[in-house]
Amino acid sequence: MNRGGKTGILLWALCWMLGVCACSGSAPERMSVAVTIPPLQNWAEQLAGGRVDVVCAVPDGGNPESYDLPPSAMVELSRCRLYFSCGHLGFERTWLETLAKNNPSLQVVDLSRGLPLLYGTHVHHHGEEEHLHHGADYPDPHIWCSPRLARRMVESMYRALVEADSAGATVYEANYRRLDAELARVDSLLTAELAPLAGKAFAVYHPTLSYWAADYGLRQLALEPDGKSPTPQYLRTMVDSARRAGVEVVFVQREFDPRQAETFAREVGCRTMMINPLAYDWSDEIKRIADAFVR
Ligand SMILES: [Zn+2]
Incomplete structure (x- = not known):
């Protein structure tokens, strides 16, 4: 292949990459949001009602306390506008900074913010290193397992979606009301059953x-x-x-x-x-x- 041909291919690849990154063009860009684990994917999909693409960083069967992000997933995640994080999972502690650096327009929404976190109930290894996060300075990351805190996480997701995409506000609000009612129902069932x-x-x-x-x-x-x-x-x-x-x-x-x-x-x-x-x-x-x- 001659020099011109090679340059042409390089230019084409560059344009394609720029197109992927900037999503320039006349069609309105569809928003993508990322979450760490499948339960959050479910909530984000219910809130979005098909309006937004939801990417789950840790696939089904992966351990969110030690999962390593493959480069292919990095590309997909770097296209997202919002990242809904549980707040303190090992995966998030390892990868969120890198993701945010790779994509300055990615807004990380820490769903644990403002919630009453538990300390001293969870100690674990972080990645490959023999480095322990002791309970005293490291909150228990399993916040989504609480139906009461799940409702507050979903509320934060809803607010962030409206802020990022105000044109969809009425869709998000209707979906939020429905999902919040479902989570409230789970909570009252469990309250009655476990009291x-x-x-x-x-x-x-x-x-x-x-x-x-x-x-x-x-x-x-x-x-x-x-x-x-x-x-x-x-x-x-x-x-x-x-x-x-x-x-x-x-x-x-x-x-x-x-x-x-x-x-x-x-x-x-x-x-x-x-x-x-x-x-x-x-x-x-x-x-x-x-x-x-x-x-
Ligand atoms: Zn754990």
Whole structure:
């Protein structure tokens, strides 16, 4: 190929890239927004009602506390106008700064802002390094598992969507009212179902349900004390605590090896239940967890 041909291809590629980045052209640009996990994708899609494209950074089955963003996803995310973050997930702590740097027009909306965060309930490893975030200075990131805080997260999403795209305000408002009513319904169902069990304890492998437990006055015993598999000694003390507390169920997240939880359950004489707090169908999953606890 001659020089001119090569230059032509380079120019074409450059124009295409500029077109992708700037979305110049006469057709009105469709807004894209990003979220970290599938439950937030569900909420954003319900609020947007097809008006906005929603990109989920951590795919189904990925662990949002340690997920590494592939370069292909970086391109897709850098086209987004808004990023709805849970606030304190390992993935967000690692990647949001890079994403914002790559795309100065990306507005990060921290959905945990202004919420009553829990400290001391969650300690874990950050990425590959042997670097622990201890509970004292690191809020528990699993905020979306609380129906009450979920309502406030959705309200922040709604407000940010209206601000970014005021032409869609009436659509967003109608969708927000509907979604908020659904979340309120989940909360009142759980309040009615769990109120008689206030003070009761459950066990969970990774401590994902701290906010959920706080909403309904329940006690969470976590088998994974520091983001690593529990030692046999630690498991022993947890078995004793669980027996004393009358634990009847141990929840296991599907990202984790269930064997230790199964051993724990045999020792305690309780049942195990697989849960997925990262499920896209958030309402169903949150109700299923409550049903399993009550059963
Ligand atoms: Zn966690």
